[in-house]
Amino acid sequence: MKDKLRFILNRIGERLWVKPLFVCLVSIAIAFIAQWADQFQIFQKAPEVNTESIEMLLEVISASMLVMAVFAVGSMLAAYQSASNSATPRAFTLVVSDDVSQNALSTFIGAFIFSIVAQVALLNGYYEKAGRFILFIITIVVFVLVIINFIKWVDGIARLGRLGTTIAKVEKATAEALRRRREKPFLGGTQSDHQTDGLPVFPTTVGYIQRIDMDALQTAAKNGEMQIIVATLPGAFVAPNRPLAYLRGGRDAEAVIETASIVNAFFIGNQRTFDDDPRFGLITLSEIASRALSPAVNDPGTAIQVTGIFVRLFAELAQEISEQELPRIEYDRVAVPEIPLSDLFEDAFNAIARDGAGTIEVVLRTLKALATLTSVGNEKMEAAALESARLVIAHAQESLSIPSDIEKLQAVSEFARSLDSGE
Known part of the structure; x- marks a missing residue:
């Protein structure tokens, strides 16, 4: 509620x-x-x-x-x-x-x-x-x-x-969404096994999932004596051919009378929202950085600022993940998938790696930010940061042509090679 x-x-x-x-x-x-x-x-x-x-x-x-x-x-x-x-x-x-x-x-x-x-x-x-x-x-x-x-x-x-105020508002909204997802990584349900077996439930409209009513899903699952496996998270674009969830077990599962209530539990709108969709906040920050790196704007300082925001957000996320206890299960009949850290890093750094590849200042600051995130004490985050660093290096190697810039890139890239070799 x-x-x-x-x-x-x-x-x-x-x-x-x-x-x-x-x-x-x-x-x-x-x-x-x-x-x-x-x-x-x-x-x-x-x-x-x-x-x-x-x-x-x-x-x-x-x-x-x-x-x-x-x-x-x-x-x-x-x-x-x-x-x-x-x-x-x-x-x-x-x-x-x-x-x-x-x-x-x-x-x-x-x-x-x-x-x-x-x-x-x-x-x-x-x-x-x-x-x-x-x-x-x-x-x-x-x-x-x-x-x-x-x-x-x-x-x-x-x-x-003003740009600074807008960035601050987006950062705050993203931090709140990440905090809520840290507290409830499975939205209060159990962890999904990512299996697609069961009776699929399809939406009747086209749009973005803005929110999932877990209370409604739990009630429908109890009434039907079944298990609901959520297939799409808030932020996903759905159409009538993409399942929202799968139903397992229950009585008369082939003629489930709770389908309408299950579909209605997924709030679908024309636009994504920040509330329950932390990926949207990261994408928005990344878009701000990409626009700043465009030739028409040419503002690498904003991209560097956004990179620092990503470090704050991910460092806090890693700290909570490593220290928090197992989340309390409120909806035992609803299984929800977790957002992979690799997806979050792709949303945050892929656009900057592509659009900032020709600006050595942005490349160096991004690699230093990723190097910081490899040392926060979280193995999954270390792997995701390392993969993003490889992408940044690959884009930079294709775009940089001045020898002095290439030397700087090689010097900062040592951390990625050392991690690959296990040093």
């Missing part, structure tokens, strides 16, 4: 209209709540507030907030375009879900709606003495919130859409 709620909230956060709509409804409610004070005797001793003073504040808010909201939307669109052009379109959802920008836009629109509703109610005599006092207090609070959010938004919009 916690994972499902997180997934839903993240999807809601990617919709720009949700927060402003909610704040608008709250603003309308607050404008009418002030009138309740007139019904309680305790508020009748409230100070008398001049109607004109409240009206003046509301007019200032209503006249300025709509302009601010339009300005905020324009600035956000410019930041979104900058993020897509400078980084990669795959990072767009992370930039859109920026809380500072959404909160500022919601505050501006909410304050505008509140001022209009309150002003109409005030001019029509809806409030008495206590109601006017409470409305005055609420108006001052709204005014303060607008100023605070404006200051925070100005600071945030200066960074939103």
Whole structure:
């Protein structure tokens, strides 16, 4: 339930209209709540507030907030375009879900709606003495919130859409996805044996798997007295000819009545998401590095920065893998395959190895990063890092032509040869 709620909230956060709509409804409610004070005797001793003073504040808010909201939307669109052009379109959802920008836009629109509703109610005599006092207090609070959010938004919009901010957002999303996968390498189920025997279950739509509802699969497996072997993980592109899972055992397995519920347990969408798909985060970071290495951009420093991020992510992954205890099995009737470390390294380093092969600075830094990852104390990661290093060296040998660059490459490549020889 916690994972499902997180997934839903993240999807809601990617919709720009949700927060402003909610704040608008709250603003309308607050404008009418002030009138309740007139019904309680305790508020009748409230100070008398001049109607004109409240009206003046509301007019200032209503006249300025709509302009601010339009300005905020324009600035956000410019930041979104900058993020897509400078980084990669795959990072767009992370930039859109920026809380500072959404909160500022919601505050501006909410304050505008509140001022209009309150002003109409005030001019029509809806409030008495206590109601006017409470409305005055609420108006001052709204005014303060607008100023605070404006200051925070100005600071945030200066960074939103910048390449460094986008990279940081992608790194954070990738780290969270890797952490969740470390804690549940099989999504809370048992480890799959990678066998394809059993009754296949096919999807009815085409798209990317965004999430797997393990609770639903466990329930379906119990009801059918069977075992479910998950064949595709989040991030995989599926079509009606690619099995989602295989069903083993159970009663009347050839006419399984739980097929619909099993298919519905796989959330399929048009795009990949970062939540349960750590490979997508690594691919996005790799795309940012590849774009930076293109002749049109020529920014090897960004590629080097991304390489350092990969070292942080994989080093943390290796540490947790080597020290953690066996994961607790929550879904004993559902078997899930593990993401091979070799696949993660391919997602991270293959594009950099190809596109950075002609830039000696990138090649050297990538090989040093991989050399670091061979010494983290994890055999699987050492093998994956060594394989990626071989690919980097092969690409570099084909692209580098200057003798001094080739000598530097040979010097840094010694670690790969020493590992191959067992030294």
